[in-house]
Amino acid sequence: MAYADLDDVDAMHHPHSFITKYIWSQDHKVIAIQYSLTAIAVGLVAMVLSWIMRLQIGFPGMFEFISPEIYYQSVTMHGMIMVIYLLTALFLGGFGNYLIPLQLGARDMVFPFMNMLSYWFYLASVLILLASYFVPGGPTGAGWTLYPPQAILPGTPGVDWGILLMLISLAVFIVAFTMGGLNYVTTVLQARTRGMTLMRMPLSVWGIFVATILGLLAFPALFVSAIMMSFDKLLGTSFFMPYIVSMGQALDYGGGSPVLFQHLFWFFGHPEVYIVALPAFGLVSEVLSTHARRCIFGYRLMVWAIVIIGFISFIVWAHHMYVSGMNPYFGFFFATTTLIIAVPTAIKVYNWVLTLWRGNIHLTVPMLFAIGFIFTFVHGGLTGLFLGNVVVDLPLSDTYFVVGHFHMVMGVSPILVVFGAIYHWFPKITGRMFNETLGKWHFWLTLLGTYSIYLPMHYLGILGVPRRYYAYGTTDFIPESAMTMNTGITISALIVAVVQLIFLYNMIWSVFRGPKADPNPWKATSLEWLTPDTPPKHGNWGPELPVVYRWAYDYSVPGAAEDYIPQNQPPDATHKTVDDHAEAVEQAPQDDGAPQA
Amino acid sequence: MSFWRNVTEKSWERPGEADELHSGVILEQPTRRMALRVFLCVVASVFFLLFVAYRIRMEYPDWRPLPLPSVLWLNTVLLVLASAVMQWTRSQVEKANPGPLRAGMVVSGLLTVGFVVGQWVAWSQLGAEGYALRSNPANAFFYLLTAVHGAHVLGGLWVWLRATLRAFRKDGAATVQGSVQLCATYWHFLLLVWLVMLYFLLTT
Numbered sequence: 001m002a003y004a005d006l007d008d009v010d011a012m013h014h015p016h017s018f019i020t021k022y023i024w025s026q027d028h029k030v031i032a033i034q035y036s037l038t039a040i041a042v043g044l045v046a047m048v049l050s051w052i053m054r055l056q057i058g059f060p061g062m063f064e065f066i067s068p069e070i071y072y073q074s075v076t077m078h079g080m081i082m083v084i085y086l087l088t089a090l091f092l093g094g095f096g097n098y099l100i101p102l103q104l105g106a107r108d109m110v111f112p113f114m115n116m117l118s119y120w121f122y123l124a125s126v127l128i129l130l131a132s133y134f135v136p137g138g139p140t141g142a143g144w145t146l147y148p149p150q151a152i153l154p155g156t157p158g159v160d161w162g163i164l165l166m167l168i169s170l171a172v173f174i175v176a177f178t179m180g181g182l183n184y185v186t187t188v189l190q191a192r193t194r195g196m197t198l199m200r201m202p203l204s205v206w207g208i209f210v211a212t213i214l215g216l217l218a219f220p221a222l223f224v225s226a227i228m229m230s231f232d233k234l235l236g237t238s239f240f241m242p243y244i245v246s247m248g249q250a251l252d253y254g255g256g257s258p259v260l261f262q263h264l265f266w267f268f269g270h271p272e273v274y275i276v277a278l279p280a281f282g283l284v285s286e287v288l289s290t291h292a293r294r295c296i297f298g299y300r301l302m303v304w305a306i307v308i309i310g311f312i313s314f315i316v317w318a319h320h321m322y323v324s325g326m327n328p329y330f331g332f333f334f335a336t337t338t339l340i341i342a343v344p345t346a347i348k349v350y351n352w353v354l355t356l357w358r359g360n361i362h363l364t365v366p367m368l369f370a371i372g373f374i375f376t377f378v379h380g381g382l383t384g385l386f387l388g389n390v391v392v393d394l395p396l397s398d399t400y401f402v403v404g405h406f407h408m409v410m411g412v413s414p415i416l417v418v419f420g421a422i423y424h425w426f427p428k429i430t431g432r433m434f435n436e437t438l439g440k441w442h443f444w445l446t447l448l449g450t451y452s453i454y455l456p457m458h459y460l461g462i463l464g465v466p467r468r469y470y471a472y473g474t475t476d477f478i479p480e481s482a483m484t485m486n487t488g489i490t491i492s493a494l495i496v497a498v499v500q501l502i503f504l505y506n507m508i509w510s511v512f513r514g515p516k517a518d519p520n521p522w523k524a525t526s527l528e529w530l531t532p533d534t535p536p537k538h539g540n541w542g543p544e545l546p547v548v549y550r551w552a553y554d555y556s557v558p559g560a561a562e563d564y565i566p567q568n569q570p571p572d573a574t575h576k577t578v579d580d581h582a583e584a585v586e587q588a589p590q591d592d593g594a595p596q597a
Numbered sequence: 598m599s600f601w602r603n604v605t606e607k608s609w610e611r612p613g614e615a616d617e618l619h620s621g622v623i624l625e626q627p628t629r630r631m632a633l634r635v636f637l638c639v640v641a642s643v644f645f646l647l648f649v650a651y652r653i654r655m656e657y658p659d660w661r662p663l664p665l666p667s668v669l670w671l672n673t674v675l676l677v678l679a680s681a682v683m684q685w686t687r688s689q690v691e692k693a694n695p696g697p698l699r700a701g702m703v704v705s706g707l708l709t710v711g712f713v714v715g716q717w718v719a720w721s722q723l724g725a726e727g728y729a730l731r732s733n734p735a736n737a738f739f740y741l742l743t744a745v746h747g748a749h750v751l752g753g754l755w756v757w758l759r760a761t762l763r764a765f766r767k768d769g770a771a772t773v774q775g776s777v778q779l780c781a782t783y784w785h786f787l788l789l790v791w792l793v794m795l796y797f798l799l800t801t
Contacts, residue, residue: 264650
């Protein structure tokens with residue numbers, strides 16, 4: 001039996017020296033923190049890059065150091081870092097690593113050594129990526145989609161070294177992800193503790209689990225396109241390169257298909273959206289349910305929606321390519337699948353709202369972020385319905401409407417969940433409490449600030465202001481007021497960036513000086529809150545693994561002594577028999593989620 | 598519990614009940630075999646996408662298929678034999694008959710090394726006949742596909758080498774049974790990929 005493999009605590013090799021404990025660590029919790037800190041650090045780099053873009057657009061020509069090359073390099077690196085090196089790494093490498101073993105009642109991942117390697121490969125990929133700032137020509141400026149032929153032709157910044165380092169870094173990242181992903185999937189399937197059936201797993205584990213499967217199947221597309229593009233660049237093959245005249249000279253390339261690259265890229269790129277979104281869905285469900293003291297509404301449907309979204313996400317990719325030109329039937333198919341994916345997603349949103357309905361809502365800092373997420377996600381999702389239609393997408397595709405849309409839905413929304421989740425699990429991870437007041441300031445300024453960045457962008461897009469441009473010059477259809485709006489957006493962006501210092505200060509200060517946290521400060525039911533030590537020690541559970549008797553959402557159960565029943569509490573402790581429990585549930589009034597008097 | 602019953606369980610209804618049904622595993626197989634299967638799905642995804650790209654590219658008018666060197670047939674036979682010997686070794690080990698373990702591992706490994714050498718010969722022959730990588734997309738795809746498959750084979754050989762060295766240690770036979778099973782699965786998979794690839798290379 002799989003759970004018995006790790007049941008023997010003496011068999012675990014406990015590290016003693018500082019280096020084996022915190023550097024070459026095989027403990028999933030330390031690896032999770034390593035992943036998270038690296039991801040946040042590189043995310044801060046990407047945030048600085050966004051200032052360069054915004055300063056140029058908000059105050060054109062005022063900052064002389066921002067050349068067109070630097071502008072495009074910043075656009076490219078900002079996008080790639082945020083999507084892959086921050087969000088993917090933080091949700092799966094960070095939260096996945098921390099929560100999967102703890103929430104399943106396991107001692108560690110099933111392959112701890114490979115888990116450690118995964119982090120070091122990830123770190124290597126980050127360093128290779130950042131190294132491109134120190135090579136001749138600097139990093140690539142091809143845009144985060146790296147479309148050929150321009151990505152590897154002169155005229156694009158970083159055409160000599162930058163693009164190669166980008167491709168190598170991506171390949172190394174994919175190797176790192178595959179090693180981590182094998183661990184996450186196998187741990188979920190094999191190492192759950194006794195009693196932890198699939199449908200008793202918290203939704204956070206479900207989200208991370210399905211997202212990992214998506215990643216394992218989708219990243220190969222990026223891997224393949226990176227190899228083929230490297231061949232084109234280094235060996236002169238023509239996988240993606242058409243017959244082309246560059247700077248007055250006919251090149252040796254001929255007959256390749258740039259659109260083939262787009263198909264491969266987006267076959268990865270669209271599931272990537274859900275690789276980021278599904279863990280966010282899962283984590284936010286945990287936070288909402290816990291802080292509303294209410295069982296998650298429609299648990300089974302939430303799980304199935306995650307799985308269905310994961311499946312459909314593989315057959316919508318070409319909606320990123322409507323403007324590349326395609327058979328109208330093809331466009332029709334992809335528009336249909338794109339709109340269908342809104343159905344399970346909407347189910348999730350309704351269920352979150354219904355979880356709050358008549359709940360005993362505690363407006364703690366994590367809860368504020370979770371509720372904020374519902375707003376930003378609905379806004380970003382609804383504009384997605386516009387863009388999923390071919391005829392609406394064509395005029396909007398190259399405008400700021402798209403920038404506003406994808407930043408709302410996969411920039412702001414997942415980041416709000418990241419913040420909420422960090423605040424939620426911070427007491428368990430560090431054993432200390434953060435400052436609630438600073439957290440609330442952080443929330444309100446971030447939420448309102450990001451809205452004031454991205455809502456106006458939709459309006460700019462409908463005006464027709466094109467995205468990706470370094471400078472607009474004198475353009476008839478862009479009124480002066482649009483330029484003023486751009487200045488305002490830039491100022492908001494700078495304010496939001498400064499606000500993140502509150503978060504960093506709060507976290508760093510609290511790690512060292514925060515008041516000691518209760519082991520279960522939110523009175524939550526899932527297993528990670530029930531560890532014998534806070535923060536949990538190596539091996540997580542002391543001599544015996546926990547046994548699970550119930551699902552993860554027994555909040556405000558009628559007839560129970562407290563408003564939560566931990567997953568490891570046997571039924572006898574609350575009701576004498578199982579039948580008593582069923583009876584009590586049946587007899588309870590309809591509004592059983594309301595606070596008990 | 599069947600998978601369907603697993604994912605339709607109404608977990609909120611009867612606390613305490615499912616723990617008698619659930620032993621901690623959902624799919625009755627060892628963890629390492631599970632992980633290998635997941636990994637092979639990832640590899641299958643890589644090859645699937647390469648094959649799709651190949652088929653799409655083939656339709657373009659400038660496609661000039663290259664003649665396959667006949668050594669590829671010999672290589673195919675070597676790989677089939679390697680896979681078969683690996684399977685035979687596995688079945689012997691599973692029958693608690695460790696006698697042919699070392700010989701079986703060595704023979705199948707050497708057959709596989711022969712496959713890699715044969716692929717190299719095929720590359721040199723094509724190179725000598727002037728079928729350069731960049732002269733035609735068909736050539737580029739041929740080299741790309743065989744190179745990625747070659748890397749996959751070399752990865753397998755590395756694991757094989759470790760397992761074989763362990764088998765030659767004193768009472769190592771007992772510890773490598775799992776590795777032999779995993780190697781056999783891996784070898785069948787790389788044979789399968791090679792046969793599909795050969796089909797695509799032949800049907801241009």
